[in-house]
Amino acid sequence: MQELHDAPLAPLTTFRLGGPATRLITATTDAEVIAAVREADDTGTPLLIIGGGSNLVIGDKGFAGTALRIATTGFALDGTRLELAAGEVWTDAVARTVEAGLAGVECLAGIPGSAGATPIQNVGAYGQEVSSTITEVVAYDRRARETVTLANADCAFSYRHSRFKADPERYVVLRVRFELEDADGLSAPIKYAETARSLGVEPGDRVPLATARETVLKLRSGKGMVLDPEDHDTWSAGSFFTNPILTDEEFTAFHARVAERLGTDVVPPAYPAGEGHTKTSAAWLIDKSGFTKGYGSGPARISTKHTLALTNRGRATTEDLLALAREVVAGVRDAFGITLVNEPVTVGVEL
Known part of the structure; x- marks a missing residue:
């Protein structure tokens, strides 16, 4: 294990924001991960788990405790069964499954971050979610102090949510297992x-x-959703807000606000989200509330390519970012009566 003190965390995040950690440990094996977690738990030291850093907003004061960077590696393919170590780079793993001729995650190409983060967030895009192919998640249970294997049904997957996200202090993902499909070189049905x-x-x-895969990468690149160090539109966490899921009553009230504000001929985006619920578009809400692409005059601005991404133009602080996020949330609430929820995890700060 590598250990550093007063270690900068900003370079470990795609936002490139945040202050230092009291201590930074980089673990390259499952045993090292477990040892670091146990040490923190035994000593009562606050613990921050970092994978690819693509879903983190760290406060400018940093993190007073141990930051554990999971850098484990492992890509094991047995027929259509795939096992990934938590530290594997997700977009690289997707590319390898495509090269192997296996379908199921090809539309999740280009998503930054590590494999271990995918079940936590139930990562999804372009009609696919990892919950559709994950069979098991191997994790260290901090409460039971043992390694456990959770079947798909035990992970409580839902839209951008899971058992792991609901109880973030309990589980540390070590490995993720998938069942992919051999469709003679073809993709899963395009949804x-x-x-x-x-x-x-x-x-x-x-x-x-x-x-x-190439089509999805092109679509994502056009929205600034594929990492590029030269492109500040990608100095972000991708989609900063989740798409709101509304009850029938809430959607009726929302529809009325749209008609009042934009006219009765305007039809807001609406997608089925289970009985009695409808999902609408956070990007649409942001845009129609007056926050267009490139909005902002400071070092944190809305992406010039996609209204759902908040970006660091190179000199931003976390407080700059949060000020912009709060402005967007307030504006959407005032316009449409809907409160947006941030998708990235905040550390030492709140929206």
Whole structure:
């Protein structure tokens, strides 16, 4: 294990924001991860787990405790079964599954971060979610002080949520297991309308795996959602807010606010989200509330490519970012009566 003191954390996040940690440990094996977690628990030391850093907003004062960076490696493929170590770079793992001719995660290409974070957030994009292919998650249970294996049904997956996110102080993900599909080199059925249009196919059709991956990467790049150190639109956490899920009553009230503000001919985005619930678009809400692409005059601004991404233009502080986020939340609430919820995890700060 590598150990540093008063260690900068900003370089370990895609926002490139945040102060230092009292102590930073980099673990390269599961045993090292468990040892570091146990030491922190035994001594009552606050513990921050860092993977790819793509979903973290760390306060400018940093973290008073031990930051544990999980840098484990392991990509094991057995037929259609895949096991990834938590520290594996997710987008690289997706590329390798496509090269192996296996379908199931190809539309999750380009998502930054580590494999271990995917079940926590139930990562999803372009019609796919990891919960559809995850079979088991191996984790260290800090409460029971033992390694446990949780089946898919025990992970309580839902939209951008899971058992791990609901109880963040309990589990440390070590390995993630997937069941993929051998469809003779073809993708899983294309579900997302934008992807289907870009591919020139109908929803439900299959396309060559590499074509699906390349199309998604192109779509994400056009929105600043593929990491590029030269492009400040990618100095972000991707989508900063989750898409709101509204009850029927809430959606009716929202629809009335839209008609009042924008006119009765404007139809807001609406997607089924389970019985009695409808999902709408956070990006649409932000844009229609007056926060357009590139909004902002300071060092933290809305992406010039996508209204759902808040970005560091190079000189921002975490407080700059949070001020912008709070402005957006307040504006959307005032305009449409909906309170947006941040997707990234905040450390030492609150929205």
